[in-house]
Amino acid sequence: MSSAVRAFEPLPPRLFARYRSGMAKGYLDVEDDIAALATPPGTGALAVVRATGPGSVDRLARAFSRPDALRAAAGYTAAYGRMLGADGRAVDEVVALVFRAPASYTGQDCVDVMCHGGQATVADVLDALEVVGFRGALPGEFTFRAFYNGKMDLSRAEAVSELVSARTSEARADAFSRLSGGLSRELSAIKAMLVRAAAAFALRLDYGEDESPEDIVAELPILTKARAACEDLADSYTVGRVLRDGAVVALAGRTNAGKSSLFNRLLKEERAIVSSAPGTTRDYLEAELDLGGLPVRLVDTAGVRDSVDPVEAEGVRRSLLVADGADAVVYVVDATVGLSAEDQAFLAANPGAVMAWNKVDAPEAGPVPAGWIGVSAATGFGESGLAASIRSSLLGGRESDGAATARIGTARHRDALIRAGSSLGDAIAAIESGEPVDMAAVDVATALEALGEITGETTSEDILESLFSNFCVGK
Amino acid sequence: MDYDVIVVGGGHAGIEAALAAARLGRSTLLVTQNPDAIGRMSCNPAIGGLSKGNLVREVDALGGQMGLLIDATTIQYRLLNRSRGPAVQAPRAQADKSAYAAAARSSVEGQRGLRVYMDAVTGLVASADGARVEGVITERGRRIGARAVVIASGTFMEGRIFIGEHRAAAGRLGEPAALGLGSWLRAAGFPVGRMKTGTPARVKASSVDLGALELQAGDPDRKPFSFLNDEATGPELPCRITYTNERTHAIIRANIGRSPLFSGDITGKGPRYCPSIEDKVVKFPDRDRHQIFVEPEGLYTDELYLNGLSSSLPEEVQDEFIRTMPGFDEAFMVRPGYAVEYDYVDPVDLYASLESKRMAGLYMAGQTNGTSGYEEAAAQGIVAGINAALAIAGEPPLILSRAESYIGVMIDDIVTLGAKEPYRMFTSRAERRLALRHDTADRRLTPVGMRVGLASTERAERFGRKLEAMDAIRALLGARRISQEDAARDPVFAPHVGEGLSRALRDPRVAEMDVEAIEPGAGAYPEEWVTGVILDLRYEGYVAKEGRLSARLGKLDATRLAADFDYSTVPGLSSESVEKLLACRPLSLGQASRIPGVRPSDVALLAVRIAARR
Numbered sequence A: 001m002s003s004a005v006r007a008f009e010p011l012p013p014r015l016f017a018r019y020r021s022g023m024a025k026g027y028l029d030v031e032d033d034i035a036a037l038a039t040p041p042g043t044g045a046l047a048v049v050r051a052t053g054p055g056s057v058d059r060l061a062r063a064f065s066r067p068d069a070l071r072a073a074a075g076y077t078a079a080y081g082r083m084l085g086a087d088g089r090a091v092d093e094v095v096a097l098v099f100r101a102p103a104s105y106t107g108q109d110c111v112d113v114m115c116h117g118g119q120a121t122v123a124d125v126l127d128a129l130e131v132v133g134f135r136g137a138l139p140g141e142f143t144f145r146a147f148y149n150g151k152m153d154l155s156r157a158e159a160v161s162e163l164v165s166a167r168t169s170e171a172r173a174d175a176f177s178r179l180s181g182g183l184s185r186e187l188s189a190i191k192a193m194l195v196r197a198a199a200a201f202a203l204r205l206d207y208g209e210d211e212s213p214e215d216i217v218a219e220l221p222i223l224t225k226a227r228a229a230c231e232d233l234a235d236s237y238t239v240g241r242v243l244r245d246g247a248v249v250a251l252a253g254r255t256n257a258g259k260s261s262l263f264n265r266l267l268k269e270e271r272a273i274v275s276s277a278p279g280t281t282r283d284y285l286e287a288e289l290d291l292g293g294l295p296v297r298l299v300d301t302a303g304v305r306d307s308v309d310p311v312e313a314e315g316v317r318r319s320l321l322v323a324d325g326a327d328a329v330v331y332v333v334d335a336t337v338g339l340s341a342e343d344q345a346f347l348a349a350n351p352g353a354v355m356a357w358n359k360v361d362a363p364e365a366g367p368v369p370a371g372w373i374g375v376s377a378a379t380g381f382g383e384s385g386l387a388a389s390i391r392s393s394l395l396g397g398r399e400s401d402g403a404a405t406a407r408i409g410t411a412r413h414r415d416a417l418i419r420a421g422s423s424l425g426d427a428i429a430a431i432e433s434g435e436p437v438d439m440a441a442v443d444v445a446t447a448l449e450a451l452g453e454i455t456g457e458t459t460s461e462d463i464l465e466s467l468f469s470n471f472c473v474g475k
Numbered sequence B: 001m002d003y004d005v006i007v008v009g010g011g012h013a014g015i016e017a018a019l020a021a022a023r024l025g026r027s028t029l030l031v032t033q034n035p036d037a038i039g040r041m042s043c044n045p046a047i048g049g050l051s052k053g054n055l056v057r058e059v060d061a062l063g064g065q066m067g068l069l070i071d072a073t074t075i076q077y078r079l080l081n082r083s084r085g086p087a088v089q090a091p092r093a094q095a096d097k098s099a100y101a102a103a104a105r106s107s108v109e110g111q112r113g114l115r116v117y118m119d120a121v122t123g124l125v126a127s128a129d130g131a132r133v134e135g136v137i138t139e140r141g142r143r144i145g146a147r148a149v150v151i152a153s154g155t156f157m158e159g160r161i162f163i164g165e166h167r168a169a170a171g172r173l174g175e176p177a178a179l180g181l182g183s184w185l186r187a188a189g190f191p192v193g194r195m196k197t198g199t200p201a202r203v204k205a206s207s208v209d210l211g212a213l214e215l216q217a218g219d220p221d222r223k224p225f226s227f228l229n230d231e232a233t234g235p236e237l238p239c240r241i242t243y244t245n246e247r248t249h250a251i252i253r254a255n256i257g258r259s260p261l262f263s264g265d266i267t268g269k270g271p272r273y274c275p276s277i278e279d280k281v282v283k284f285p286d287r288d289r290h291q292i293f294v295e296p297e298g299l300y301t302d303e304l305y306l307n308g309l310s311s312s313l314p315e316e317v318q319d320e321f322i323r324t325m326p327g328f329d330e331a332f333m334v335r336p337g338y339a340v341e342y343d344y345v346d347p348v349d350l351y352a353s354l355e356s357k358r359m360a361g362l363y364m365a366g367q368t369n370g371t372s373g374y375e376e377a378a379a380q381g382i383v384a385g386i387n388a389a390l391a392i393a394g395e396p397p398l399i400l401s402r403a404e405s406y407i408g409v410m411i412d413d414i415v416t417l418g419a420k421e422p423y424r425m426f427t428s429r430a431e432r433r434l435a436l437r438h439d440t441a442d443r444r445l446t447p448v449g450m451r452v453g454l455a456s457t458e459r460a461e462r463f464g465r466k467l468e469a470m471d472a473i474r475a476l477l478g479a480r481r482i483s484q485e486d487a488a489r490d491p492v493f494a495p496h497v498g499e500g501l502s503r504a505l506r507d508p509r510v511a512e513m514d515v516e517a518i519e520p521g522a523g524a525y526p527e528e529w530v531t532g533v534i535l536d537l538r539y540e541g542y543v544a545k546e547g548r549l550s551a552r553l554g555k556l557d558a559t560r561l562a563a564d565f566d567y568s569t570v571p572g573l574s575s576e577s578v579e580k581l582l583a584c585r586p587l588s589l590g591q592a593s594r595i596p597g598v599r600p601s602d603v604a605l606l607a608v609r610i611a612a613r614r
């Protein structure tokens, strides 16, 4: 039972750890030939090992059973052959897909080696590559090269990082819309407003009081509008983050309310142990779930009740902590028992909780009170309504409406938008308090600069550094 | 070599260049077509104005001449934009035109190590490989050797003036064009282009009913431009304001086809910001009037300058439309307005030192670089003169940054963006305008002038005293506590009881009050210094914000790029970017980032490349 399902761990580092050890190499060594596993580790029919660098094709040919075929391969063509290990023995049968510079992901020659899935095979292939001199890629190094070689601008590079780690199709669509410029469009609209205001200020900076209009109050509406747009976009981070990182949804409630049963129902598998004995779940249990497109980590917790058993008391304490840290809480009440004082206390403290009135199938179940969702973990009744409520609780009422609405996905973006919004607030305050136009102009320029950080028009080395190190290996 | 430095042209750029080079100990020759015309004001009889006033004070702070010249010849002074913020205030003075030129001439003639020679330069002497300038060739056939040459030819290089159908080879009305040099530069491969500008008619003051015009008086409290002067005194003449009307516009419209601007005879690009009256009438058909400032040209002349009425229509048309303005019914036109078209050299061909990328030792300054305005010319002149002298001494060039001066902004703009139309200084071009207040010019640049060796001992001493005094003022204002009595006397002080005055001054209502009435000790110091301290205090927060905003700019500007950096080896730069970078050869990453067409990701790429090489 303590074997909690930890699906949100980063990729196991084992596969590339040794390539990194003793390596003082960095992103800037762009002439190095590098390689890494590009598909998620684990068992699958196929795995892709990606190699790139100016000499990557030649180098790879040295570990390939048909070197000449590989060397001769034109861009976008595949060569079939065997990867050869250090002792010259074949380690796997592979298809090598060749991309020629600059028409490749990284802008350098690039080979995608499709080998058989399975960690052992992949490790052998990577070993074979190491033998001929490939260096294990750093996180994001492929994308860094794409950026370095002018194949991709920053905000797109960032979206790639999210696309790769996106867990559900909606999250992927969101990252993809950013990749294809959805966010840029939204930002351009805000920037256009600010540029207009800045131009109006410049007019007053450049012409004397007898030549140009004095009243900068006229610019207030547009500044107010731009500020609201920045704030809205900053708020969309919650949604963007949920899509990207997933949300934690905790099932809470008194013991025996049916939390574990609901957990299993939502997961569509018998994961948690269910029993009629109160206090069955002692530790907490979690699993990954695609909730109508939202990546969700569902957590079952120990039922809340005063406990004398020290182990259970610890479990209860931890469960309450999980509920505290969750993005949404589903509070389950046994309809055959009804609301207790403890329930009411919990709900008063967690007014946003989704309230599930469980066991409505049971003959002795009380009527569903207003604001509650009647469900039955036993029959599945009310399951879709419950899922919908969880979704809207997570999205804060912002039901996602596809790619039409741009969303921001990173804390860096949110931070920039918040700064932009607050600078605009300063500008508005300065104008309202009668400060001269030169002051408000500084604030508007600051806001524009902050927005530029998102689109990559304002780039500082610090942004570059932090950006690429957040990537996973193989991209 | 006959001279260390030869300066070609005795206009506002040439004067500063020649004086700076000579003051830095270089034997200098100023070759100009006519020494009588040294420092002549081609167009309006005024120095300064928004952002231009800042330039004048910066030139002065470095150890230049323009501030002293205008202080000596002012006939009216105004601080513009008093009602607006400190960044957009600037001094402007009407000059006695002929007195200004006389003062300029005498400063040049009185300078040790500087000689004036009357001739026109028609070509340059270059080293055998063409890579270095070695002197000049003149109209009268002389070859004069020099280690550095500064071209400051103004509107004279292949100048041509237009008045209706009339054409003449002239740089200013009545002054012959300087022919030859433009063709020489073209033949040598320099990017020479044509620009045009225009000037309004001058009318006889006693033929105008001045009483019918609105009066525009100067400020009663005149302030000097030069940090070397404690006070500004002198005669006072008023300006006046009048307006065009529908009749004026009708006459202009009826004759528009006779304007060389519209007939297509002038191909050069004119200044967008200083359009001719025919331009204004055509572009703003809805405006029923345009404001005209009527400015005196000097104490000993009866000519008036009609600011805003620049025109190249035929004389009789100008005559006719001038008389439609109230008070001008009987006006007599002494000189007609005209347009002038001239050769300029695209300044992307220069490094930020104003040295040519094509020919070492050759510098260009002023209107030759596609700028317009006396102040812009003077500011480039002083930089070109300093750098010519520094180069001869084997020292690195002086490149002023955008963060420290309007001069830096202007030069960075023109050498990075080039000049497609006449360039003039604007406040909004300066990112750090709150810090670049005109009254802070000495604090920003006098230390530079001292380092370079251009600031005199007198200037350095005065500057030291001022810094000490400003510290004392700051201490004084900090020590003065706002008391209950103050609050009782004036409720404005109520929220500040217990605070130091320097803190309370951040409240605009306190800042507006007479500081001497609160702290009489402030009366012991010059007003500009006290005001300077107060402005520093009051806008400290904004200046800091502005500083943070341009910190990135500063970082990029501080990242040097080699002039011979091979951009074609950088994969990922588009061929368009490579072409632009190679054409501009920026000296810093900041400059590269401002080249139009160079994308932010190109800059990020370069940043990464440079980091990789280290």
Ligand SMILES: Cc1cc2nc3c(=O)[nH]c(=O)nc-3n(C[C@H](O)[C@H](O)[C@H](O)COP(=O)(O)OP(=O)(O)OC[C@H]3O[C@@H](n4cnc5c(N)ncnc54)[C@H](O)[C@@H]3O)c2cc1C
Binding pocket: B008, B009, B010, B011, B012, B013, B014, B031, B032, B033, B034, B037, B038, B040, B041, B042, B043, B044, B119, B120, B121, B122, B152, B153, B154, B155, B156, B157, B171, B172, B178, B179, B181, B197, B198, B199, B274, B338, B339, B340, B365, B366, B367, B368, B371, B372, B373, B374, B377, B424
């Ligand atoms: C008709 C007209 C209208 C103008 N209108 C405006 C305006 O509206 N707004 C504005 O800001 N500015 C205007 N100006 C521009 C202003 O006069 C110039 O910007 C300023 O004077 C430029 O200074 P400078 O030193 O570059 O050249 P100038 O003041 O033109 O001086 C150049 C000097 O160099 C000499 N010279 C040139 N070539 C040679 C040579 N080959 N050999 C020897 N001597 C040479 C000339 O004789 C002249 O004395 C106008 C100028 C003119 C002529």
Ligand SMILES: Nc1nc2c(ncn2[C@@H]2O[C@H](COP(=O)(O)OP(=O)(O)OP(=O)(O)O)[C@@H](O)[C@H]2O)c(=O)[nH]1
Binding pocket: A253, A254, A255, A256, A257, A258, A259, A260, A261, A262, A273, A274, A275, A276, A277, A278, A279, A280, A281, A282, A301, A302, A303, A304, A358, A359, A360, A361, A362, A375, A376, A377, A378, A379
């Ligand atoms: N009829 C009916 N019985 C249910 C339903 N849901 C749960 N039960 C029963 O209620 C009992 C408790 O279920 P659990 O899911 O273990 O309850 P829990 O909330 O996880 O309890 P603890 O882990 O002890 O806190 C079991 O006997 C379930 O079979 C339901 O919807 N209908």
Ligand SMILES: [Mg+2]
Binding pocket: A259, A260, A261, A273, A274, A280, A281, A301, A302, A303
């Ligand atoms: Mg349970």
